[in-house]
Every structure is written in C-alpha cells, then in structure tokens.
Amino acid sequence: MRTRRAWLVLAGLLACARLAAAQTLPRGQVIDAVVAAADSAQSYALYLPSAYSTDRTWPILIGFHPGARGRAIVEAYRDAAERYGFIVAASNNSRNGPWEVSARAASAMFVDIGQRFAADVNRIYLTGHSGGSRVALEIALANKQFAGVIASSAGYPDARPRASVRFPIFGTAGTEDFNYIEMRMLDRALKTPHRVVIFPGGHVLPPPDVAGQALEWLELQAMAANLRPRDDAWIARAWAAQERLAAAAGDSAAAVHLLSAMADDFRRLRDVKAVEARASELARRKEIKQALNREREEEDRESGALEEIGRSEAGLSDEALRSQSLRQLKKMLSDLHAAATAAEDSPARARARRVLRVVAMSAAERQPDREYLDLLRQYSLPGSARRGG
Numbered sequence: 001m002r003t004r005r006a007w008l009v010l011a012g013l014l015a016c017a018r019l020a021a022a023q024t025l026p027r028g029q030v031i032d033a034v035v036a037a038a039d040s041a042q043s044y045a046l047y048l049p050s051a052y053s054t055d056r057t058w059p060i061l062i063g064f065h066p067g068a069r070g071r072a073i074v075e076a077y078r079d080a081a082e083r084y085g086f087i088v089a090a091s092n093n094s095r096n097g098p099w100e101v102s103a104r105a106a107s108a109m110f111v112d113i114g115q116r117f118a119a120d121v122n123r124i125y126l127t128g129h130s131g132g133s134r135v136a137l138e139i140a141l142a143n144k145q146f147a148g149v150i151a152s153s154a155g156y157p158d159a160r161p162r163a164s165v166r167f168p169i170f171g172t173a174g175t176e177d178f179n180y181i182e183m184r185m186l187d188r189a190l191k192t193p194h195r196v197v198i199f200p201g202g203h204v205l206p207p208p209d210v211a212g213q214a215l216e217w218l219e220l221q222a223m224a225a226n227l228r229p230r231d232d233a234w235i236a237r238a239w240a241a242q243e244r245l246a247a248a249a250g251d252s253a254a255a256v257h258l259l260s261a262m263a264d265d266f267r268r269l270r271d272v273k274a275v276e277a278r279a280s281e282l283a284r285r286k287e288i289k290q291a292l293n294r295e296r297e298e299e300d301r302e303s304g305a306l307e308e309i310g311r312s313e314a315g316l317s318d319e320a321l322r323s324q325s326l327r328q329l330k331k332m333l334s335d336l337h338a339a340a341t342a343a344e345d346s347p348a349r350a351r352a353r354r355v356l357r358v359v360a361m362s363a364a365e366r367q368p369d370r371e372y373l374d375l376l377r378q379y380s381l382p383g384s385a386r387r388g389g
Contacts (some may be wrong), residue, residue, distance in 0.1 A: 025116075027052050028082070030074050033092055037115065042108035045070035047078045047088040048117075059123035059222070061150070061215075062109065063090030064102065064132030073129065076205040080212040084219055086125075089113055096131040106139060122227050123147050125218060129205050130154050130179070140167055147227060150214045151186075153203050154179050161189030168193040168221040170214045174201035175350055178357035181302045188299070193221055195261055203357075217265065224268035235269055246275075253291040256283045302351045308332065309359055316369045326371060333359075333379040340381060356381050 025031060028050035033043040052058060061081065063073035073090035081088045093105035113119060126136035127150035138157040140146045148168040155171070156162065159182055169190065173183040175198060187196035195217055199210050206214065216238060222228040223235065242262045249255035259279035263272040282288050309332060315325030339352035360380045364373060 030071060030078055032071055034089075034112070034116075036108040036112040038111055039104075039108040041093070042105055042112075043070075043092045044089045044109050044112075045074040045092060047074045047081055049082050049085050049087070051085065052087065052118075054118045057118045057120035058085060058087050059125065059147075059218075059228075060087040060089065060113065060117070060119040061125045061127055062113065062136075063088065063126070064094045064106070064128035064135040065090060066096040066129060066131035068092055068095040072205060073127065073132075076208075077127070077211050077215065079208050080215040083212065084215045086215060087113075087117055087119060090127075094132060094135060102135045106135070121145070123222060125149065128152065128154075130203065137169075141165065147225075148218050148221060150206075150218075151183075152205055153177050153183070155182050155186045161185045163189055164192040165190070166192075168218070170194070170217050171196035172206040172210055172214070173198055174204055175199070176201065176353055177203045178354050178361060179203065180354050181299060181306070181358075184299050185303065193224075193264070195265065220265055220269065230269075235266070239266060239270065251282060251285070251288065253288055253295060255279075256288060256292065298347050298351060302355060305332070305336070305351075305355050306358060309355075313367045313372070316367055316372055322369075326369075326375075329372060330375055333375055337379040337381075353381060 025034065025046065025048060027048045029047075031046040031048075034046045036042040036044070049058070061077060063070065063077075065073050068091070070090035070092040074088050077086070077088045080086070089109065091102075091105040091109050093108075094102040124146055125148045126140055126146055128134070128136035129152040131154065133149075133151045133154040134157045136149050137151060137155065140149045141156070144166065146167055148170070151169055151171045153173050169186070171183045171186055171194065173180045173196070177183070180198070183196055183198075187194065195213075197206070197210050197213060199207060201207070205211075219228070220235070220238060223230050239262075242258070242265070246255050246258040246262060249258055256279050259275050259282070263275045263279065266272050266275075283292060309329065312325045312328045312332070315321035316329075318325075333356070336352045336356050339348050340356055342349045356379065360376055363376050367373075
C-alpha cells in the first residue's frame, strides 16, 4: 500500500534547500534534460523564462508525464510560462507503473530544483497528464506546501470526487477524453477553488490557449490568497477578458457556466454580485434551464453506463451470474459501438466513444475472462487497448 508519509520529506527538502550560487542554464528555451546532481539516473526537462535571474524568486510548475516525456509537459506550458514568469520543470523518469519509480523521480527533482533555482517556496505548483496527474495530486494531497495543481486528463489517485481540498485545482480534458466524465464529476463535487476547462480533442495535454488560462487562473488564485502582490490593472484585464468570453456566448447554457466560473474566480478580488445575478437570471430561463438539465443528464448517463458495465464485469467472476453478465455486456458493448460509429457527431456519439475507451483501458487487469476480452476486441475503437491514466 502506498504511504504518503514520504511526500512530507520530499516537500520539506524542496522548501529547505539552498540556492546554488551560479546559474549557467540557458533562458527562454526548452532544455531536454537537466541531470539531477544527487542522482545521475534522474533528469527533467526545463524552461526558464527569458527574464529569469536570481535577484528574485519565481513561481514554479513541476510536472509528471505518464510516459516519462518531460519535454511534452514543458512544451505545453512554455508560452504561458514566458508570459506569466513561471519556471517549468517535468520529470523524464516518472511514468505509469510502479509507484516507487515516480517517488524516486519526484524526490530527485524536488531536491535538485531547490538547489539550483530561485523558486518561490510559497508558489510551488504541480501538474501532470493522465497518470502523471494522479502523481501530482497524490503529492499535493499529502502536503501543505503546494500552492495548486493543474490536473490534465485525470483526477485524484483513487479517482473519487471530493467536496474540498486545501489547494486550488485547474482541471482540463478533451471532449473525447476517456477520463472526461471523471473530470466533470470532479468539477461537480468540488466546492473549494477550482476550474475545469473542456476543449475539443481527446486524451491529450491542454492546447496553448488552455495552458495559458491555467497559469492565468493560478495567478488570480495567488493574488486572492496573498501569495503574490495584488495587481489591480492585471485583475481588470483578466476580468475584461472573461467578460468578453461570456458576452460572446450570448444567452446560453455556456454563458451560465462562464459567468458562474467568473464569479468564483474573482470572488475574493472584487464585487461579483452583478455577474452572479446575470448567471442566475439566465439559468432560470426555460430553454436554458432545459439545456443545463440535458447536460447533467448526459453526464449521469455516462457515469451510469460505466457503473452498469462495472457491475456486469463483477458478475463474470460468479459462475451463477456469468452467462447472464456476458449477455448483458455484449448488448451494452454492441449498443455503445453502434452509437460510437454513427456518421453524425452528437453528444451521444462522443459519450459512447468515451465509455468504450474507458472500458477497454486495462480491461485484462480488471477482468481476465477470455470471452469478455474477445468481446471488447470486437467492439473496441482504434487506440482503445493501450493503458492510460
């Protein structure tokens, strides 16, 4: 069983490490591999902003990739990091698999970063993609030192929604991401500061515009929590940008979501009563209320389909229920495949594709029944068989 006690040590090492006197790494470009001084088997990709110097401390985003591709994480955030003045570092060793691999990678990276760079110990953020997101959240849940997490395409290590956490979470997922519903359920359950942004696409890192939103949102949260100086001009620009997005959405369910998120984002920074009133007024309109209800029903259908498949999978292990469970699974998989391969795009098609991909993910580890695995191969979509987060 995993122990979180070790993470208390890791965060302490990062907070207490002393800055090295000389910095010779290049600024304004992605570095593929910085080798950890204390463990030469460990390295991380790095981006230092062009203006980086040791004259002041800098917020830092530390990342984890499910396939040990640190550069992919750094590339996703480099433009936003340059704009907002963040150091970005991501392990080249942490990957899906044994927990000890990620633990060693995180330990080496934390210590090395603390020794090399002028990192603001009050503004250390974590991020990850898929299984790497679970690593980031595992660490943050076990420590008080981290200022926030960007969770990309996966949530908590146990995948269970929570009503509150002690740090802000910015979540992302693609519309056809197999972890889409997990991120939507995270969004629905969480009441402490958070934002979940859904973008067109699959199980991928956030595109540059969403990565920019993520770091901008962390900046807002830092101001609200007094982790960085308040900048009224910056707040006004961010407010105006979100106002324009909400206005562009017109009178719609999307506008309700944008206005509600805007009120949550700025609640500790300025008066949001007018925005809340506008969101409430729109949500009461009959057609918009119906649209919001349809969205929730779609999410419930997706969650319910996964639960139903899970129950039938469990029945395969009971000889008395096996035949019935196999018939039920065949019917459900056939129906899902028909919806997933429909010619026209629709919420039902996207939902069916996501469910099929979730079910195919690590299926042999959950339920090694040979006939069931044959059914999954028959009804699976391209790219569904690989393991993921």
